[in-house]
Amino acid sequence: MADNTSGITGTTTGITENAEITEIAEITGEKIPTVVVDGVDIVYRVNGTGAGRGSATAALNRMLRRKKAEQAAGVRKVHAVRNVSFVAYRGEAIGLIGTNGSGKSTLLKAVAGLLPVENGRIHTDGQPSLLGVNAALMNDLTGERNVHLGGLAMGMSREQVKERYQEIVDFSGINEKGDFITLPMRTYSSGMAARLRFSIAAAKDHDVLLIDEALATGDRSFQKRSEARIRELRKHAGTVFLVSHSNKSIRDTCDRVLWLERGELRMDGPTEEVLEAYEAFTGGPDKAKAKPKPKPKVPVSP
Amino acid sequence: MSQVLHTPPPTTATTPAPADDDLAALAARHGLSVSGARPSLREYVGQLWARRHFIAAFSTAKLTAQYSQAKLGQVWQVMNPLLNAAVYFFIFGVLLGTKKGVPDYIPFLVTGVFIWTFTQSSILAGTRAISGNLGLVRALHFPRASLPISFCLQQLQQLLFSMGALVVILLCFGVPVSASWLLAIPALVLQFTFNAGVSMIMARLGAKTPDIAQLMPFVLRTWMYVSGVMWSIDHLLSKHNDLPSWVGPVLQANPAAVYIDLMRFALIDSFHSSQLPHHVWLIATGWALLAGVGGFIYFWKAEETYGRG
Numbered sequence: 001m002a003d004n005t006s007g008i009t010g011t012t013t014g015i016t017e018n019a020e021i022t023e024i025a026e027i028t029g030e031k032i033p034t035v036v037v038d039g040v041d042i043v044y045r046v047n048g049t050g051a052g053r054g055s056a057t058a059a060l061n062r063m064l065r066r067k068k069a070e071q072a073a074g075v076r077k078v079h080a081v082r083n084v085s086f087v088a089y090r091g092e093a094i095g096l097i098g099t100n101g102s103g104k105s106t107l108l109k110a111v112a113g114l115l116p117v118e119n120g121r122i123h124t125d126g127q128p129s130l131l132g133v134n135a136a137l138m139n140d141l142t143g144e145r146n147v148h149l150g151g152l153a154m155g156m157s158r159e160q161v162k163e164r165y166q167e168i169v170d171f172s173g174i175n176e177k178g179d180f181i182t183l184p185m186r187t188y189s190s191g192m193a194a195r196l197r198f199s200i201a202a203a204k205d206h207d208v209l210l211i212d213e214a215l216a217t218g219d220r221s222f223q224k225r226s227e228a229r230i231r232e233l234r235k236h237a238g239t240v241f242l243v244s245h246s247n248k249s250i251r252d253t254c255d256r257v258l259w260l261e262r263g264e265l266r267m268d269g270p271t272e273e274v275l276e277a278y279e280a281f282t283g284g285p286d287k288a289k290a291k292p293k294p295k296p297k298v299p300v301s302p
Numbered sequence: 303m304s305q306v307l308h309t310p311p312p313t314t315a316t317t318p319a320p321a322d323d324d325l326a327a328l329a330a331r332h333g334l335s336v337s338g339a340r341p342s343l344r345e346y347v348g349q350l351w352a353r354r355h356f357i358a359a360f361s362t363a364k365l366t367a368q369y370s371q372a373k374l375g376q377v378w379q380v381m382n383p384l385l386n387a388a389v390y391f392f393i394f395g396v397l398l399g400t401k402k403g404v405p406d407y408i409p410f411l412v413t414g415v416f417i418w419t420f421t422q423s424s425i426l427a428g429t430r431a432i433s434g435n436l437g438l439v440r441a442l443h444f445p446r447a448s449l450p451i452s453f454c455l456q457q458l459q460q461l462l463f464s465m466g467a468l469v470v471i472l473l474c475f476g477v478p479v480s481a482s483w484l485l486a487i488p489a490l491v492l493q494f495t496f497n498a499g500v501s502m503i504m505a506r507l508g509a510k511t512p513d514i515a516q517l518m519p520f521v522l523r524t525w526m527y528v529s530g531v532m533w534s535i536d537h538l539l540s541k542h543n544d545l546p547s548w549v550g551p552v553l554q555a556n557p558a559a560v561y562i563d564l565m566r567f568a569l570i571d572s573f574h575s576s577q578l579p580h581h582v583w584l585i586a587t588g589w590a591l592l593a594g595v596g597g598f599i600y601f602w603k604a605e606e607t608y609g610r611g
Contacts, residue, residue: 036326109440112443113443114440114443115338128337138363140367149363153444
């Protein structure tokens, strides 16, 4: 927790939040790990990539030469995450950054227990949940029914869903412009649908919360509301992981950042330090950095 | 830009990763559990029971979403099986003349088609239950058996619509209402268990080898033609005495034929118990238990691997 202060970039909410977390950690004394990732490799096997896969003769050839290795069978291995180790502690908000295809989302899914690991182990406190209810929702159903379905899919009881229903609808702001919640979701604009999805997903309290690019959706006022909601979730949750390409939202919500590049853990440290290196790597800072930057500070080693 | 990406700066990890056994020890000290491990069978049943509302809601949602874009909407729930039966009646009843010697042929045929469709579509849906819902499997945590079971439940709901239509057909053709209609309930329970079990087996196979989904329609069509959906097994056996002696019992013990004939026996008064194989309820229960329990365990054995690839 000692390095929390170095992650603050200036938003007042961030400061109070971090101070609170530090307090909790001080009271309990030792840092409590919630996620231990121990030398993890993740490998995807992709069917149908072999050269000449499209033609029937190639497929026949593959079947006949069955004994040949997987490469001959058109199965390609993609080594998405290589030997990554880290420990996440209670009360931390950890950002995951890296260029597209560097393995961020894959790592999150493995932490959630949704993707099997090839080597190594992931130990977790309770069941980490991915903030992604999208897949359970159906476009042909009304928003109302999707709230119920999504809630149940996340493992809420019927009573909990009923209790939270109004809260979810109000938070999404779907009904601000009329009674849209009783219309099928296919009639929603993409922004409205994204807001409803985030609202459903954020309705549940989680021990370890994994968020994958959820904050980029919706208009500015909704983004602010979601960031506030994530800070709130973090208060209840042990640990929050956030994957994002917006360095600003990483700065606003996280105090520690993991930088993955080509599946390898390139850097692990306080937000500002890692982001600076990352920005230098990706070729110049974000527009957000054009405004006056806080003084460079020396991170306190943990 | 891409040049920069190809020559990344040297690794500067500020907190070097501790040795492996350190991490495992740390995790053990704080009582962390391994993520993505398969629960015990007992825990799994418990988890599944805890998700029963989701299973029900998911199947109903699928059913409702199915026809939500059609103008006639839910009317298709009944129209679909009726049109199906009409096609079979035209081809088999009228053109090929399999109805000769079968009393109450239309109720006989429609019952057969509906009950068969229940098993067929359950198994087809089961084959794609995991492979067709990878997004869901990779996004949320729930016992994966929820999916094949939920799809079977959707087919059961669909069948109940069809049964409504069937009752009307039965009454139109002068089949009397009788107490034996109640036997339809245990028959359906057994058939549902059987379907769910086979679906779970197919779901695991389909998750590993998606090609099976291409093969299943042919397997199922063959199965349909030998199951006496549009012809009477009993009638065939009495007509062809020259068939080897094992053909009769094998045809009659086929689970699809058993469930179809049980339903005919329950609903149609001219379908007598003499047309059923011996110990028919025992056979029906045996198939249900074998497929249900076996399929469930077989599916659970690969629980942690679903979603890979």
